[in-house]
Amino acid sequence: MSEALAETSAIMNTYNRFPLKIVRGKGSYVWADNDAKYLDYTSGIATCNLGHVPELVQTKVKDQLDLLWHCSNLYDIPAQQELAQLLVDNSCFDKAFFCNSGAEANEAAIKIAKKYAKDHGNEERVEIITFTDSFHGRTGTTMAATAQAKIHQGFTPLTPGFRYLSLNNPDVLEIIDNGKTTAVLLELVQGEGGVNPVDIAWIKQLETICKQHDILLMVDEIQTGIARTGSLFAYEQFGIEPDVMTLAKGLGSGIAIGAMVVKETVAASFQPGTHGSTFGGNPIAMTAGLATLETILEAGFLANVRRKSEWLISSLKKLQMSYSSIEEIRGIGLLIGVQMTEDAGSWIAKFREKGILVLSAGSNVIRILPPLTTTNEELEQFITVFQELLIENESKNEDKL
Ligand SMILES: *Cc1c(COP(=O)(O)O)cnc(C)c1O
Numbered sequence: 001m002s003e004a005l006a007e008t009s010a011i012m013n014t015y016n017r018f019p020l021k022i023v024r025g026k027g028s029y030v031w032a033d034n035d036a037k038y039l040d041y042t043s044g045i046a047t048c049n050l051g052h053v054p055e056l057v058q059t060k061v062k063d064q065l066d067l068l069w070h071c072s073n074l075y076d077i078p079a080q081q082e083l084a085q086l087l088v089d090n091s092c093f094d095k096a097f098f099c100n101s102g103a104e105a106n107e108a109a110i111k112i113a114k115k116y117a118k119d120h121g122n123e124e125r126v127e128i129i130t131f132t133d134s135f136h137g138r139t140g141t142t143m144a145a146t147a148q149a150k151i152h153q154g155f156t157p158l159t160p161g162f163r164y165l166s167l168n169n170p171d172v173l174e175i176i177d178n179g180k181t182t183a184v185l186l187e188l189v190q191g192e193g194g195v196n197p198v199d200i201a202w203i204k205q206l207e208t209i210c211k212q213h214d215i216l217l218m219v220d221e222i223q224t225g226i227a228r229t230g231s232l233f234a235y236e237q238f239g240i241e242p243d244v245m246t247l248a249k250g251l252g253s254g255i256a257i258g259a260m261v262v263k264e265t266v267a268a269s270f271q272p273g274t275h276g277s278t279f280g281g282n283p284i285a286m287t288a289g290l291a292t293l294e295t296i297l298e299a300g301f302l303a304n305v306r307r308k309s310e311w312l313i314s315s316l317k318k319l320q321m322s323y324s325s326i327e328e329i330r331g332i333g334l335l336i337g338v339q340m341t342e343d344a345g346s347w348i349a350k351f352r353e354k355g356i357l358v359l360s361a362g363s364n365v366i367r368i369l370p371p372l373t374t375t376n377e378e379l380e381q382f383i384t385v386f387q388e389l390l391i392e393n394e395s396k397n398e399d400k401l
Contacts, residue, residue, distance in 0.1 A: 194362020
């Protein structure tokens with residue numbers, strides 16, 4: 001929202017809203033109230049992974065709307081059983097807990113890690129390790145888990161029990177176990193923090209240390225999960241088997257949903273009365289989740305994502321070779337960061353003027369999150385526009401000389 005609008009709006013001013021009123025979406029595109037059409041390479045922040053209003057999800061949710069919306073977790077919800085089964089059948093995990101958002105999924109992970117230590121006679125293990133530039137949510141506890149000073153500012157005292165270490169740093173491996181650690185929580189590619197992938201050799205060593213000391217390895221796949229990185233879950237590409245994984249964003253194709261999936265041994269730490277959620281696992285969200293996974297698990301879907309990713313990353317690398325405004329290309333699958341030499345904000349505005357929506361991340365990073373269903377033509381359009389902007393930028397810089 002522009003500053004003037006922010007002052008007159010009845011909505012609290014918690015987001016710097018772009019001056020765009022989006023009223024409709026289909027596939028890779030959204031339309032503003034003035035009918036202007038935009039190629040949406042934000043996917044509602046890695047949420048509309050199948051594009052906007054994907055048909056199978058739309059049909060199944062419409063059918064479910066005619067049957068039942070809510071009945072509480074005091075009853076057996078068939079779609080919830082099915083979605084849990086589908087998640088465990090397609091991962092290294094054994095049990096699922098459903099909630100409504102990413103932060104809520106991480107809250108569940110943080111709670112179960114504390115309980116797990118106590119259940120295993122490790123009363124003194126109360127700390128959870130997280131990493132610099134991480135993002136785990138905005139609730140009191142997930143904000144404390146997020147190791148970014150700017151997110152903590154003004155909100156002290158923070159929930160205690162988190163220890164922050166630097167990502168990919170071999171030196172921190174020696175201090176993971178200090179006798180007080182119950183879990184490590186991390187993103188395998190930091191999303192908000194700047195599209196920073198974890199080093200494979202490092203995370204494998206981290207996993208070994210965790211196993212040695214009965215420390216839980218918990219991956220926050222809220223942004224990387226649901227095929228965003230070209231495999232159903234990112235951990236598959238890192239050669240690790242985490243104990244806990246949290247999901248949200250892409251799982252419901254835009255219908256609010258969250259999930260924590262865990263290994264059998266961890267699951268035993270939650271029993272009736274230890275955790276819950278009124279809306280978690282409701283029939284509408286579960287139906288959206290099922291239809292989303294059904295689509296992604298179709299033969300060829302993931303291979304297609306990887307093929308598009310390879311094309312996009314190599315095309316971006318070609319641009320990087322020709323234009324000095326691009327410093328680095330990072331990311332996996334279709335979670336891609338382009339590190340620029342200057343503030344990403346002005347680039348994002350320039351893309352918008354050319355009818356393409358992209359995001360920022362960390363500092364100076366353009367974050368590109370195409371729908372996983374984006375077409376080759378759309379990808380080509382994106383690269384063509386990026387090149388035009390880079391050329392315009394160079395000629396502008398030459399004018400200055
Ligand atoms: C978006 C995000 C969250 C928070 O999810 P909400 O649904 O906004 O609570 C947590 N972790 C990661 C990695 C995210 O990208």
